[in-house]
Amino acid sequence: MPAPRLSPSERGSVGHSAIVLLLAAPRSAKRNRIYRVKLGCTRHGHNVDFPLAVAQEIRTGNSIIHVSGLRKAYGSTVAVDDVSFEVKNGEIFGLIGPNGAGKTTTMECVEGLRTPDRGTVSVVGLDPWRDKYRLQERVGVQLQQAQLQKRIKVWEAVHLWASLYRKKTADGDRLVEQLGLVEKRNAWFMDLSGGQKQRLFIVLALINDPEVVFLDELTTGLDPQARRAIWELVRGIGECGKTVCLTTHLMEEAERLCDRVAIIEHGRIIDIGAPEALVQRHCPERTVVLSTDDPTAEEHLRAIPRLEAITSKDFRFTIRGSGDDFVTEVIRCLSENQIKVTDFRTVLPNLEDVFLKLTGHSIRD
Amino acid sequence: MLRGLWTLTWIEIKVFLREPLGAVGMIIVPVLVFIGLGRIAGRRADSPSLAASSFLRVSVPVLASILITLSAVLSLVTIISIYREGGILRRLRATPLRPQTILTAHVLVKLLLTAVTLLLMVLAGKRYYPIGIHVPVFGFSIALLISTWSVLSIGFLIASIVPTARFSQPIGAILLYPMVALSGLFVTLESLPPKLRIVARMLPLTYAVSLLEGILKGDAWSAHLRDIAALTVVFVVCTALSAKVFRWE
Numbered sequence: 001m002p003a004p005r006l007s008p009s010e011r012g013s014v015g016h017s018a019i020v021l022l023l024a025a026p027r028s029a030k031r032n033r034i035y036r037v038k039l040g041c042t043r044h045g046h047n048v049d050f051p052l053a054v055a056q057e058i059r060t061g062n063s064i065i066h067v068s069g070l071r072k073a074y075g076s077t078v079a080v081d082d083v084s085f086e087v088k089n090g091e092i093f094g095l096i097g098p099n100g101a102g103k104t105t106t107m108e109c110v111e112g113l114r115t116p117d118r119g120t121v122s123v124v125g126l127d128p129w130r131d132k133y134r135l136q137e138r139v140g141v142q143l144q145q146a147q148l149q150k151r152i153k154v155w156e157a158v159h160l161w162a163s164l165y166r167k168k169t170a171d172g173d174r175l176v177e178q179l180g181l182v183e184k185r186n187a188w189f190m191d192l193s194g195g196q197k198q199r200l201f202i203v204l205a206l207i208n209d210p211e212v213v214f215l216d217e218l219t220t221g222l223d224p225q226a227r228r229a230i231w232e233l234v235r236g237i238g239e240c241g242k243t244v245c246l247t248t249h250l251m252e253e254a255e256r257l258c259d260r261v262a263i264i265e266h267g268r269i270i271d272i273g274a275p276e277a278l279v280q281r282h283c284p285e286r287t288v289v290l291s292t293d294d295p296t297a298e299e300h301l302r303a304i305p306r307l308e309a310i311t312s313k314d315f316r317f318t319i320r321g322s323g324d325d326f327v328t329e330v331i332r333c334l335s336e337n338q339i340k341v342t343d344f345r346t347v348l349p350n351l352e353d354v355f356l357k358l359t360g361h362s363i364r365d
Numbered sequence: 366m367l368r369g370l371w372t373l374t375w376i377e378i379k380v381f382l383r384e385p386l387g388a389v390g391m392i393i394v395p396v397l398v399f400i401g402l403g404r405i406a407g408r409r410a411d412s413p414s415l416a417a418s419s420f421l422r423v424s425v426p427v428l429a430s431i432l433i434t435l436s437a438v439l440s441l442v443t444i445i446s447i448y449r450e451g452g453i454l455r456r457l458r459a460t461p462l463r464p465q466t467i468l469t470a471h472v473l474v475k476l477l478l479t480a481v482t483l484l485l486m487v488l489a490g491k492r493y494y495p496i497g498i499h500v501p502v503f504g505f506s507i508a509l510l511i512s513t514w515s516v517l518s519i520g521f522l523i524a525s526i527v528p529t530a531r532f533s534q535p536i537g538a539i540l541l542y543p544m545v546a547l548s549g550l551f552v553t554l555e556s557l558p559p560k561l562r563i564v565a566r567m568l569p570l571t572y573a574v575s576l577l578e579g580i581l582k583g584d585a586w587s588a589h590l591r592d593i594a595a596l597t598v599v600f601v602v603c604t605a606l607s608a609k610v611f612r613w614e
């Protein structure tokens with residue numbers, strides 16, 4: 001089953017479950033502030049939809065990150081080669097691909113932690129390497145495999161991070177509360193669980209009320225429950241109007257969170273787009289699974305236009321065809337021929353299938 | 366420039382004291398050793414000869430100070446390399462924090478702990494070293510501060526480039542302990558072979574020992590301007606170099 005994915009306009013309606021992080025509005029973008037206020041509204045009401053203009057703005061907003069012709073090699077190993085993409089203001093953008101594809105290297109070049117060998121990068125109008133310190137004031141970073149001092153307490157870490165920034169920072173206590181770490185305020189870092197550590201790192205990434213948040217393999221190593229909780233938080237960050245750039249090798253995570261994704265393999269971007277657009281572009285086929293004991297069923301089903309394959313086992317049919325209308329055609333066939341079904345479901349292709357199609361192997365291989 | 370310095374220093378002190386052997390190893394053990402030595406030496410030195418008295422009055426405090434300083438340096442080097450290996454520096458790098466701030470904070474922590482250790486020793490010494498009545502405690506403290514600061518900056522430099530925690534202790538020890546041998550503490554510079562004397566004059570610890578011994582003997586500060594200048598040069602050069610070559614990961 002494909003994961004239900006929320007489009008930007010739908011994200012407004014999950015306000016009852018998502019934790020909306022209320023952070024101070026950035027000084028820079030006035031435009032941001034307007035829809036930030038509106039986003040704040042979704043916190044209390046159920047099913048409050050974005051005003052159309054706001055949803056439009058998220059889709060067509062100006063780019064906040066530009067990457068062009070990025071290349072980075074370690075010795076003779078080329079980690080990233082000719083990578084170009086843009087991240088729009090206010091969107092959740094994902095770099096997806098298997099481990100070792102070059103996601104983290106790309107991200108670290110954008111964050112200013114690595115110097116690219118070639119290519120240009122610009123984040124909030126700054127060069128991440130030359131303007132490193134100015135950039136760090138304005139972005140929040142969560143790194144893959146980072147640690148803190150073993151015996152630093154949660155509140156001390158938050159306090160320390162808050163003291164590092166020139167500008168007024170977000171309310172640390174409030175962030176700790178919103179990320180469910182209140183009971184762990186006095187715990188040492190080494191005594192936190194994996195999920196708690198990740199949540200603390202999210203607090204630290206948000207402490208300077210950043211314009212762009214980078215999240216690298218945020219949920220790797222977490223159990224499914226903790227993972228879901230973190231997803232909610234990331235949606236909350238997105239709802240605050242912050243731009244989020246994340247990497248993941250979990251296709252489900254990308255589908256659930258990202259407005260757009262770039263698929264990376266062997267250091268190159270294979271394709272970029274909204275997850276559903278990528279699915280539509282590369283995997284137009286639809287699959288319907290239905291159960292019926294009508295002996296004439298197979299004959300009728302075989303007559304459906306643009307049918308590609310049909311298999312049956314114990315009165316259970318799996319029918320594959322292409323085109324958006326295919327499912328409708330199946331339903332029409334069933335109703336016209338009055339075929340009684342006891343079960344009916346559609347299987348939509350997802351990013352996992354796109355990846356398989358584009359690379360010829362599964363992301364887990 | 367040094368934003369976050371005080372918070373970082375304060376937190377690092379607390380983190381250090383929470384280490385299982387942090388306070389014990391750095392403060393209590395040296396003081397206990399000192400007291401033990403004092404008891405043994407003190408008993409023998411009931412009617413000290415002039416040479417023995419000078420050794421007790423000058424060399425023992427200077428040696429103790431130098432050794433504490435060196436252990437502080439090694440501890441600094443180790444902590445920085447553990448932070449590097451553990452990815453703590455990596456995480457700190459993704460903030461506006463600068464390497465100088467991190468190093469300065471750790472140096473402050475070490476200075477403070479060194480000061481506490483020495484204070485306890487002075488207090489213990491009052492009991493077991495009755496000879497040291499004329500010790501210029503304040504002047505000696507200042508001289509020690511200057512020396513420690515300068516020697517710690519060598520620690521900066523080692524900490525900035527040593528790749529892993531496993532190497533940091535031995536590399537630090539190999540670099541530092543020969544300096545003690547040549548520092549003029551055990552053998553006077555004049556009695557060294559000429560070539561070694563040149564080497565000794567290149568080493569910062571020689572100037573630290575000269576300054577500490579001089580002040581303890583009651584020399585005027587003006588007699589040791591050369592030592593202070595040398596220690597300052599070491600500090601400036603090492604700090605500048607380490608900021609340049611600092612490795613975050």
